[in-house]
Amino acid sequence: MKEKWRVKLAQALVKSPEKKKDRFKIGYLTKKYALFILPFITCLREGLEAVVFVGGVGIGGQATAFPLPVVVGLIAGITVGALLYYFGSSMSMQIFLIVSTCVLYLISAGLFSRGVWYFQTYKYNQATGGDASENGSGPGTYDINQSVWHVNCCNPETDNGWDVFNALLGWQNSATYGSVISYNVYWIFIICVLLLMVYEEKHGHLPFTKNLTLVQLNPMYHIKGKKKHELNKKQQEELFTKLRQQNFGEVNEEADEASSNKLIEQPVEQVSEKK
Structure with a gap:
C-alpha cells in the first residue's frame, strides 16, 4: 500500500x-x-x-x-x-490512521450486526402486530426463540444514553442469534482480509497463487482496464528519477527537492510486472 x-x-x-x-x-x-x-x-x-x-x-x-x-x-x-x-x-500519521481505521471497523461491525437485529425484530413485530421492542424491556418485547441473552434494562429504544452505544457499537439489550453470528462473521472476514493483505505485502501475491493480488479480485479492476496503467520496476525507477529532477519553483526549491528526495529515497519493494 x-x-x-x-x-x-x-x-x-x-x-x-x-x-x-x-x-x-x-x-x-x-x-x-x-x-x-x-x-x-x-x-x-x-x-x-x-x-x-x-x-x-x-x-x-x-x-x-x-x-x-x-x-x-x-x-x-x-x-x-x-x-x-x-x-x-x-x-504519527501512521498511528492516527491505524486508530481511526480501527474505530471505523468497530462502527461498521455494529452497523452490520444492528441491521440483522432490526431485520429479525421486524419479522417479530409482524408476527405480534406491533413494535414490541419499543414497549419496554420486559417479557413479550423480544422473541424468546431467537434470543441469546436479554437484560431488562439498557434498551437503546427506550432508555436515554444507550442509543449512543447502539449507534456506535451496535449495542442491543436483547441479542439474537442473527446479530451475534453476523457480528462474529464480520470480524472473521476482516481478519482474513488483513491476513491476506499482510501476506501479499510480503510475497507480492496471494497464497497459493503467483500472479493474483487482492486488487485483481475487484471486477472494476478489469472493467476499467487498470492493468495497463500499472508500472513495472524499471518504469517506477524512471518516474522517481524524473521526480528528483523536477523543478517545483525557485522560492521553495530546497524544500521541494528535499521532499522529492524523501519520497524516492526508499527502494521500491513491491511492483506489478506488466505481462
Whole structure:
C-alpha cells in the first residue's frame, strides 16, 4: 500500500497533460488537487449531515431541542479540530490512521450486526402486530426463540444514553442469534482480509497463487482496464528519477527537492510486472 501511494504521488507531481486545454479537465484537476478536494468534500458532507439532522429534530420536536445538541456539537468539533491543528504535526500519521481505521471497523461491525437485529425484530413485530421492542424491556418485547441473552434494562429504544452505544457499537439489550453470528462473521472476514493483505505485502501475491493480488479480485479492476496503467520496476525507477529532477519553483526549491528526495529515497519493494 505504501509503495502504491508513492507511485501515485510521484505521477501526480511529474505528469502533466501535453495540451494546455487538458489541464482544465476534471480528471487531471482531481488528481493534482486531491489533498484539497478530499477534506473539502468531507467537511461539506458533514455540514450537510448536520443541517439534515438538526432539521429532522426540528420537525418532530420543540425549539428547545435545538440548543443543546448544536452547542455540544460545536464544542466537540472545535475541540477535535484544535487538537488536530496544534498536535497533528507531532502525531504519527501512521498511528492516527491505524486508530481511526480501527474505530471505523468497530462502527461498521455494529452497523452490520444492528441491521440483522432490526431485520429479525421486524419479522417479530409482524408476527405480534406491533413494535414490541419499543414497549419496554420486559417479557413479550423480544422473541424468546431467537434470543441469546436479554437484560431488562439498557434498551437503546427506550432508555436515554444507550442509543449512543447502539449507534456506535451496535449495542442491543436483547441479542439474537442473527446479530451475534453476523457480528462474529464480520470480524472473521476482516481478519482474513488483513491476513491476506499482510501476506501479499510480503510475497507480492496471494497464497497459493503467483500472479493474483487482492486488487485483481475487484471486477472494476478489469472493467476499467487498470492493468495497463500499472508500472513495472524499471518504469517506477524512471518516474522517481524524473521526480528528483523536477523543478517545483525557485522560492521553495530546497524544500521541494528535499521532499522529492524523501519520497524516492526508499527502494521500491513491491511492483506489478506488466505481462
